[in-house]
Amino acid sequence: MTLIVKRISQLMAPSIFLLGIYVVLHGHLTPGGGFAGGVLIAGAFVLLILAFGSEESRNVVLEWRATASESIGLFLFWFLAVLGLMQGGIFFLNTIAKTRPGLPFHLFSAGIIPLCNVAIGMEVAATLFSVFLCLAIFKMRETP
Amino acid sequence: MAVGGVVIAALLLVTVRVFRSLPPFGFPELRMAEYYIQQGLPMTGAANLVAAIILDFRGYDTLGEATVLFTSVAERWP
Numbered sequence: 001m002t003l004i005v006k007r008i009s010q011l012m013a014p015s016i017f018l019l020g021i022y023v024v025l026h027g028h029l030t031p032g033g034g035f036a037g038g039v040l041i042a043g044a045f046v047l048l049i050l051a052f053g054s055e056e057s058r059n060v061v062l063e064w065r066a067t068a069s070e071s072i073g074l075f076l077f078w079f080l081a082v083l084g085l086m087q088g089g090i091f092f093l094n095t096i097a098k099t100r101p102g103l104p105f106h107l108f109s110a111g112i113i114p115l116c117n118v119a120i121g122m123e124v125a126a127t128l129f130s131v132f133l134c135l136a137i138f139k140m141r142e143t144p
Numbered sequence: 145m146a147v148g149g150v151v152i153a154a155l156l157l158v159t160v161r162v163f164r165s166l167p168p169f170g171f172p173e174l175r176m177a178e179y180y181i182q183q184g185l186p187m188t189g190a191a192n193l194v195a196a197i198i199l200d201f202r203g204y205d206t207l208g209e210a211t212v213l214f215t216s217v218a219e220r221w222p
Contacts, residue, residue, distance in 0.1 A: 027192065027195050028190040028191065028192050028195045028196070028199075029190075029191045029192055030192060031192065031194070033192070033194070033195050033198070033199075067221070070214060070217065071214075073210075074210055074211065074214045077207065077210055078207070081203065081207055091204075092200070092203040092204065092207075094188060094200050097187075097188055097189050101189050102189060104185060104189050104190075104191055105191045109189045109190070109191075110188055110189040110190035110191075110195075110196070111188065111189060112199075112200075113188060113189075113190050113195055113196065113199045113200060116199045116203070116206075117195070117199070120206065120210055123210050123213070123214065124210070124213065127213045127214060127216075127217050130217045130221065131216075131217060134217065134220045134221065
């Protein structure tokens, strides 16, 4: 890509990344949540790869990080689901909201919902980015 | 061709019968939505009602969704 595209995407990608983190963290207060924020975070990386090409961004974007983030996110989500089973006897029980309710409309409220949002955000961001990698880069590598 | 047409006509007739036996639209009233709207904030503490529903009342759905997404990538990853 040309210099203009590279510089503009360099300027835009951190903002998109931060907006994604904001949407994920405030998923239980404002519209959005894990899926929407995860898509935003993945979009920042996809924008960088589209602008700089896969060879140049190989040093920045490491594939094992995407794999690890994806696995950790899904494991965290399942762990939170099983936590309700262990503590309250019901799968997906919101145990933290029962013991420590917190004030509504504050960041630390709603029990496991923000934690679930963070887990889904990690998982969706890494998964969508991996889908992009699979479709765009690994295909080329397999058939040179 | 003719057999297919007969089968499709029979399916359409069965569909008409099935739709006639369904209750009319909006009846009986959906009481579950009212319960969610009234009890969403007191029971979960989440200000965003959509988050309260998809992550607390119907968390199974989201769990399956995330797992499906993970599986689709895990299958294709080299």
